[in-house]
Amino acid sequence: MGMLEGHFEDGFVATNLEWAINWARESSLWPMTFGLACCAIEMMATGASRYDIDRFGAGAFRATPRQADLMIVAGTVNLKMADRVRRLYNQMPDPKFVIAMGACTCGGGPYYKYGYNVAKGVDLVVPVDVYVPGCPPRPEALLEGLMRIQDKVRKMKEYHKGRPVDLPIPTRTGSVLLPDELATPEKALEFVKETKERAKAAK
Amino acid sequence: MTATDIAALLEQQFGPAVTGKNLTALDPFVTVDPARLVEVGTFLRDDPRLRFEMLNDVSGVDYLEPDPKKAPKAGFDPHLEVVYHLSSFTFPGRRFTLKVMLPRWKGDRPGELPEMPSVAGIWRTADWHEREVYDLVGVFFIGHPDLRRILLAEDWIGHPLRKDYEYPLEYHGIRCR
Numbered sequence: 001m002g003m004l005e006g007h008f009e010d011g012f013v014a015t016n017l018e019w020a021i022n023w024a025r026e027s028s029l030w031p032m033t034f035g036l037a038c039c040a041i042e043m044m045a046t047g048a049s050r051y052d053i054d055r056f057g058a059g060a061f062r063a064t065p066r067q068a069d070l071m072i073v074a075g076t077v078n079l080k081m082a083d084r085v086r087r088l089y090n091q092m093p094d095p096k097f098v099i100a101m102g103a104c105t106c107g108g109g110p111y112y113k114y115g116y117n118v119a120k121g122v123d124l125v126v127p128v129d130v131y132v133p134g135c136p137p138r139p140e141a142l143l144e145g146l147m148r149i150q151d152k153v154r155k156m157k158e159y160h161k162g163r164p165v166d167l168p169i170p171t172r173t174g175s176v177l178l179p180d181e182l183a184t185p186e187k188a189l190e191f192v193k194e195t196k197e198r199a200k201a202a203k
Numbered sequence: 204m205t206a207t208d209i210a211a212l213l214e215q216q217f218g219p220a221v222t223g224k225n226l227t228a229l230d231p232f233v234t235v236d237p238a239r240l241v242e243v244g245t246f247l248r249d250d251p252r253l254r255f256e257m258l259n260d261v262s263g264v265d266y267l268e269p270d271p272k273k274a275p276k277a278g279f280d281p282h283l284e285v286v287y288h289l290s291s292f293t294f295p296g297r298r299f300t301l302k303v304m305l306p307r308w309k310g311d312r313p314g315e316l317p318e319m320p321s322v323a324g325i326w327r328t329a330d331w332h333e334r335e336v337y338d339l340v341g342v343f344f345i346g347h348p349d350l351r352r353i354l355l356a357e358d359w360i361g362h363p364l365r366k367d368y369e370y371p372l373e374y375h376g377i378r379c380r
Binding site: 082083124 | 368
């Protein structure tokens with residue numbers, strides 16, 4: 001806010017309305033109380049005190065789609081449920097976001113080949129914003145997915161009616177610092193070779 | 204009373220209605236004629252020597268080898284089986300298995316479900332179990348109080364646990380394959 005900075009008393013911030021609205025929106029994403037299978041247990045763990053999704057402002061699980069703006073599809077979506085999932089999605093007010101949580105919702109998972117009654121990914125039913133793979137994903141992974149949604153909200157423009165103009169570039173990668181011997185692919189290969197050498201039986 | 208005694212009792216009572224038995228199997232069973240299943244069931248439940256008050260499970264099995272090359276070696280002719288697992292409260296630990304053999308299609312006309320009498324009037328457990336067999340294997344139970352699909356959607360086509368079931372291409376606009 002270059003020009004205006006330093007012209008006001010302490011405690012005042014000058015910004016544009018869009019930034020303020022997006023900031024408010026990303027800090028109070030209300031998910032819908034909605035669990036379909038085992039991933040829902042992990043979603044509950046994310047909501048509980050140890051991982052505490054409330055730190056990101058998304059702890060108010062609403063019991064109705066009309067008050068929610070985030071849908072965490074946690075669990076296998078079978079075809080009988082798919083109709084209901086779509087209906088719930090249609091009942092949510094704009095702007096709305098969808099996290100596909102777990103392998104089943106990302107693409108059918110273990111039911112891909114022989115699951116006669118499973119939708120092969122919830123993206124065939126509703127538009128998905130963020131995919132969180134895993135079977136089930138750890139709570140950290142779901143929190144990471146939530147942060148990706150927040151990135152998306154931050155890039156929203158009001159005059160585009162809530163639709164993000166383009167895909168945001170991830171600012172937080174969620175990557176883990178690897179130990180020194182695995183830092184680069186070459187080093188990792190070397191490490192594997194060494195481990196194999198060491199595992200050989202003594203002659 | 205062992206499985207051998209139970210089978211002998213049933214044979215003595217119903218004669219030709221008992222069409223087969225295997226008493227050396229892990230779960231000894233007797234095969235009965237579907238037309239007299241209700242009589243046999245009532246006898247098993249009410250006879251003071253037997254008293255099978257509880258029906259643990261009803262399962263449907265589709266015996267079919269869909270691969271024509273492997274079919275001669277499969278060791279069975281294509282048919283359906285409905286298996287009833289019984290146990291007793293009066294004589295704890297007593298178990299018995301009852302089987303019914305059915306053709307895969309009624310009169311060998313594909314699409315027409317084979318029919319057999321329901322035992323929901325004898326054991327109330329059978330109500331939902333028979334609905335499940337109807338839903339997934341495709342057996343029509345005559346005399347069932349409310350024979351609807353129990354797991355799949357009401358407008359589902361086909362019975363998925365049949366070995367020759369073809370997966371749907373699309374359901375309500377959702378691609379399935």
